Amino acid sequence: MPKFPENFLWSASTAATQIEGCWNADGKGESIWDTLVHDGTGRIAHSENADTSIDFYHRWKEDVALMKQMGLKAYRFSISWPRILPEGVGQVNQAGVKFYQDLCDELLTNGIQPLVTLYHWDLPTALYRKGGWKNPEIVEWFANYVDAASKALSGRVSYWMTFNEPQMFCGLGLVAGVHAPFEHNDDAAMMAVTKNILLAHGRAVKILRKNCPGAKVGMAPTGDCCLPKDDSPEEVEKARQKSLSEYPGYIMSNTWWADPVFLGRYPDWAADKFGGLLYTMTDAEWALVSQPLDFYAYNCYQGTVDLVPDPSRYDEYAYQGSPQTATAWNITPKVLYYASKFWYERYHLPILITENGYSGLDHVMLDGKVHDPQRIDFLHRYLREVAHAIEDGIPVIGYSVWSLFDNFEWAAGYSCRYGLIYVDYPTLKRTVKDSGWWYRDVIAGNGSNL
Numbered sequence: 459m460p461k462f463p464e465n466f467l468w469s470a471s472t473a474a475t476q477i478e479g480c481w482n483a484d485g486k487g488e489s490i491w492d493t494l495v496h497d498g499t500g501r502i503a504h505s506e507n508a509d510t511s512i513d514f515y516h517r518w519k520e521d522v523a524l525m526k527q528m529g530l531k532a533y534r535f536s537i538s539w540p541r542i543l544p545e546g547v548g549q550v551n552q553a554g555v556k557f558y559q560d561l562c563d564e565l566l567t568n569g570i571q572p573l574v575t576l577y578h579w580d581l582p583t584a585l586y587r588k589g590g591w592k593n594p595e596i597v598e599w600f601a602n603y604v605d606a607a608s609k610a611l612s613g614r615v616s617y618w619m620t621f622n623e624p625q626m627f628c629g630l631g632l633v634a635g636v637h638a639p640f641e642h643n644d645d646a647a648m649m650a651v652t653k654n655i656l657l658a659h660g661r662a663v664k665i666l667r668k669n670c671p672g673a674k675v676g677m678a679p680t681g682d683c684c685l686p687k688d689d690s691p692e693e694v695e696k697a698r699q700k701s702l703s704e705y706p707g708y709i710m711s712n713t714w715w716a717d718p719v720f721l722g723r724y725p726d727w728a729a730d731k732f733g734g735l736l737y738t739m740t741d742a743e744w745a746l747v748s749q750p751l752d753f754y755a756y757n758c759y760q761g762t763v764d765l766v767p768d769p770s771r772y773d774e775y776a777y778q779g780s781p782q783t784a785t786a787w788n789i790t791p792k793v794l795y796y797a798s799k800f801w802y803e804r805y806h807l808p809i810l811i812t813e814n815g816y817s818g819l820d821h822v823m824l825d826g827k828v829h830d831p832q833r834i835d836f837l838h839r840y841l842r843e844v845a846h847a848i849e850d851g852i853p854v855i856g857y858s859v860w861s862l863f864d865n866f867e868w869a870a871g872y873s874c875r876y877g878l879i880y881v882d883y884p885t886l887k888r889t890v891k892d893s894g895w896w897y898r899d900v901i902a903g904n905g906s907n908l
Contacts, residue, residue, distance in 0.1 A: 460845030462905040467571065467856025469532035470525075470878060470897075471813050473578040473622070475508050476865040478538060480515035484553035487544025489580035490590075490638040491868075501640055506871035512863055512881045515557065521888070522564045524879060525862070528894050529901040532571040534812055534858045535561075536578035536622065539603050542610075546582030547599050555610045562614040573812075573858070574615045575678060576604055576662060578622040579631070579638070579868075586639055591632070591651045600658040601665060608669040615670065619678045619755055619812070620662045624655055626680060629710040636869050648709055649737040656718050660746035667749075674752035678812045679715050682762040683797040685775065685790060698800050703727055706764050712801075720805040722748030753855060754805050757813035758797050761790040783836070785817040785874050791839035798847040798854055808853040814840055815860035817874040820891060828880040828891040837893065841900065841908050859897065863888075 475491045482488065495507045514521060525533055539546065541554035562572045577600070581590055585599055608618070628651060630637040643651070659677060666675050683701040686693035704711045704727050713725035722744050728736055739747070763773045776782065781789040798809045816836040820828050837859065848854050864877035872883055878894035881887070900907060 460842065460849075460905045460908045462845065462848060463855065464904070465855075466904060467532040467573070467617075467810065467858070468530060468897075468901040469534050469571075469573060469856055469858035470528075470530060470862035471534040471573075471858045471860050472514070472862050472865065473536045473575070474538035474541070475511075475578070475580045476861070476867070477512050477514040477863055478541075479508065479510040479513040481507075481509050483515065484557075485544055485551040486538065486554060487540035487546070487551075488583040489538065489540050490583055490586050491580055493583040493586075494638045494640060499640075501636075502869055503871035503873050506866070508866040510886075511866045512883075513886055514863075517886070518557075518561055519564060521863075521879075522561070522568055522570070524888060524890060525565075525570055526568040527898070528878070528890065529898045530570050531901065532573050532617075532856060532858070533565055533862070534573035534575065536575040536580075537607050538580050539577065540580065540582040540584075542607055543582065543603050544584075546585035547602050550606050555606075558607075559610060559614065562611055566614065571617065572611075572615045573617040573619070573856075574611065575619045575622045575812075576607060577620065579627045581639070590639065591628075591654055592643075592647060594650070594654055596654050597657045597661055601661040604662040604665045605669065608666050612670045612673075616673050617753075617810075618666050618670065618673055618675050620659045620666075620675070621655065622678045622812075623680050623757055624715050625710045628652075628655070629707070630869075633709055645732070645735060649732075649735060652709075652714070653737040653739070656715075656747045657743060659719060660743075660749060663749045663751070664746070676751050676753040676755045676807075676810065677715075677719060678755040678757060679712065680710075680757045682758055682760065683712065683793060683800055685761040685792055685796055694796075697796065701762070701796075701800050702804070704731065706762055716754075716801075716805065718744075718747050720748070720751065720754065720807070751807060753810045754801050754807040755810040755812040756797060756801060757860070758793055758811065759814060759860075760788040761793050763788070783817045784819050785870070787817065789816075789836060789839070791836075791843045793843075794840050795843040795846045795850075798844070798852045799850070802852045808855045809847070810855050811844065811857045813858060813860040815876045817876050820864070820875045820877075820880055822880065822882070822889060826889075828889050830891045830893045833891070833893040834896045837897065837900075838908060841905065845905060845908060 686697040
């Protein structure tokens with residue numbers, strides 16, 4: 459029988475842009491996910507946008523009531539930078555501050571721990587126009603935002619994450635050009651971007667330690683990793699070494715971001731790859747970037763695959779008829795065991811799984827319910843691997859399903875559904891799926907029914 463810690467953080471995740479709506483209400487400024495999807499270029503599936511999304515901004519009280527019914531112990535969400543600072547810097551928007559304060563108060567009243575991400579991709583447009591992550595001034599801009607947000611929520615939030623998936627907002631947004639701001643930058647530009655993000659993380663950690671004493675602080679990179687062909691020590695070591703390499707491309711790799719933050723140094727392969735192009739850090743900057751953190755958060759759905767897979771062949775973990783999600787992501791449950799193992803053995807911090815979930819072709823059925831047995835099976839298999847990691851002595855402190863709701867899925871628009879709660883977009887009616895009630899029972903038994 460799986461054994462989870464008594465205080466295990468059973469959670470579900472969302473992000474501000476993906477659920478809040480009200481993109482310009484109550485003094486909120488624009489983010490790149492507002493401005494650059496309104497420009498008529500049709501970069502998002504069906505030319506959709508997040509203007510309304512699921513209108514969480516107005517419906518948060520009923521949504522927290524659903525969270526309580528589902529028995530969530532924690533809820534991971536992000537703060538919208540331009541809802542707090544409409545211009546990215548300067549005057550604080552008190553209506554935005556009050557929204558997050560009220561949300562946290564309601565969560566705490568209902569016994570739900572807020573897990574807060576400070577940056578989940580919604581760069582203020584005003585700062586994008588000044589160069590965004592390519593401008594070194596953004597280190598101070600981000601610090602000002604973190605200061606305002608953390609002062610507002612000090613005492614309410616015990617778990618903070620500085621960045622969500624730098625691999626993705628850089629790899630997809632600044633290199634592949636398929637996410638906002640839809641750019642293609644060369645390695646020299648990405649060196650500057652990398653350094654600015656790492657320094658911004660460091661500044662944020664110092665501010666969080668000052669403003670929120672006793673709170674736990676981490677970062678949430680993607681945790682996809684390479685899987686061994688079998689469980690033999692030789693194959694496991696091969697998978698570990700590949701997972702620590704620059705695969706599947708340096709900007710998308712684990713160690714490009716994690717080694718500087720958690721080890722205070724470049725990844726082993728970086729100097730050979732880049733030579734004199736590699737960004738430089740002073741001793742003081744390394745110290746800032748690598749301040750001690752309290753946990754290693756990661757988002758993990760499948761074994762790592764190429765950023766742009768070759769459509770003429772199967773990828774490394776696919777084969778004819780292999781199990782996949784509706785978005786053609788491979789179903790590889792063991793990735794949660796091996797990612798937890800590899801990252802704990804390298805970084806020696808408790809593991810917090812901040813995203814893991816299944817995209818399905820869900821709809822309301824004739825009986826008025828949403829039956830999603832594939833998602834239940836997916837979560838069941840992956841959670842067993844979390845239990846396997848815990849049984850092997852790896853301190854996994856929490857698990858967060860992506861996502862709590864069906865919502866705006868970035869460039870995919872509303873074409874895929876990840877939620878435990880179904881949202882009928884024309885009416886915004888919520889229906890807890892079978893998987894949501896199944897997850898309630900898992901939480902109630904602290905995983906004993908897995």
